[in-house]
Amino acid sequence: MYYREAGDFKTSYRKDQQNFPIRFDRVHFWTMMVLAFAVIPFFINDYWANAVFVPFLIYAIATLGLNILTGYCGQVSLGSAGFMAVGAYASYKLMTSFPDLNFFVIVVLSGAITALVGTAFGLPSLRIKGFYLAVATLAAQFFLVWLFNKVPWFYNNSASGQISVPRRDMFGIAITGPEASAATKYLVCLAIVFVLGFIARNLTRGRIGRSWMAIRDMDFAAEIIGVDPLRAKLSAFAISSFFIGIAGSLFFTIYLGAVEVGEAFGIERSFLILFMVIIGGLGSIYGSFAGAAFLVLMPVLLKNALVGGLGWPSDVAAHLEFMIMGALIIFFLIVEPHGLARLWAVTKQKLRLWPFPY
């Protein structure tokens, strides 16, 4: 199979702006989708769902969300996990208050509530930039975790201070709670990722996406073109938080099932999502998926190699895992700050010339 765009002439603007202008990419994408939707569900087991696929899909949503804010609109945020917590607690409150509400409606509403909260915390971005904004979002992170710990209403006064997901069915199949099967959890997340990926791609390629990028690249030039910085930044915060809120909702309802806020949504998780964005590639949809996959798979692979393969004690392996992850992140920041997305673009460029590089 040759990776070529020769002979693939664009005869209309529609064709020129389609999602995968090169035929090879198109075929590749749809093959992946068929695999993901029609093959993997039959083979997936609890281990693969819980260790790899479900966390990957959920982190992909969060990474898309943060990438919209940071990669596309240029606003740094260290509050991602705090906003995930908003999504999680919104789902919990909605599920316990309205037992008959459809699960997908709950997920979307949780995203919407997080969008409102995120927009409110985005207000300082109108005045402050860069490092100072990062600090402000850090404050949001700590405030939100504190809030969910402190106010019993959020966890329905439960003695443990934890929230745990009630069982919800759809078409007679459990999708949340301990009875939910691996394939169901996987498919629910996959379907949501598919829709959100489509939305992210659409938003970033049109008028609104360009207004975000304009603000990111040169804010005063964006203004003279008619982009209102207030609307551009707040819409980026809203959309970003919507995604992250949904990620938080799924993280709680599908992945963990029971959540203690400081543990599940602490600052480390905010950093993890930021690393996924950076390693994947700022301002790239593909990169968001690549970054999430990389940082979810890496620890799993390392653990299997070190503990399973070499027979090391698991605590030693865990420490080494941290070191290797740290080294990889530094490596990426230095060698390829544009992330996996750029590496892939460069590879494609080479493939295009292959096998005659001159």
Added chain:
Amino acid sequence: MTSTVTPDGRTIGDVLLEVKNITLRFGGVEAIKNISFDVREGEIRAIIGPNGAGKSSMLNVINGFYHPQEGEIFFHGRKRNAMKPSQIARQGIARTFQNIALFKGMNTLDNIMTGCFTHMKTSLLEQAIWWGRAEREEYVYREKVEHIIDFLEIQAIRKTPVGALPYGLQKRVELARALAAEPKLLLLDEPMAGMNVEEKEDMCRFILDVNAEFGTTTVLIEHDMGVVMDISDRVVVLDYGRKIGDGVPDEVRSNQEVIDAYLGVAHD
């Protein structure tokens, strides 16, 4: 109606923009001192003056980056209140910058498409679904942008990241982005600075063609006197924030104060 016809056959209409007794201070520095002039529909109006005369500041006042302490601005005959630059853009004023201000993370096409922002209407929801109106609108404006791309002869660099372009082409892309807004009034801050003779000639031709084809009223800051005298209908001369001359190129050229203050300096 007080329209006149220029020797080369273009029609110049009513006053489109009038600035009246504008004074702009930065702390103690008076960058603009009580300046008034008008710009008529369809004309190419030049602003000239030595470095630091206040030319760029004047454009910044017109497009709303700076708010003058005194004076009034009339656009389309109506007095304009203090507005944000983005609101002024929506009224139909576009500009380019003395130091190129392109969106470095985007390619040429996206930079120019961004220029259409004020005209595009689809909502966030429609954009998210990319069905029907959002998609159609994108292609409508893509076609307009392609027209501008052809017009400015930059087809070959459509998909090139703007950071990778040579200086002269970046200036051209910036002009394209401003044109994509289909402005009533186009403000150009030294569009030919730092260009070689050939590039300057191209740029002159584009400015004249834009004016002729779209009837775009243009305010132009330029240091090259030859260019200014060639392409502008009327010239304002600033010096140390004051206006020292205003009129058709020949008038300005023979104005003694202008010769002393500006041309004199240039020939020192």
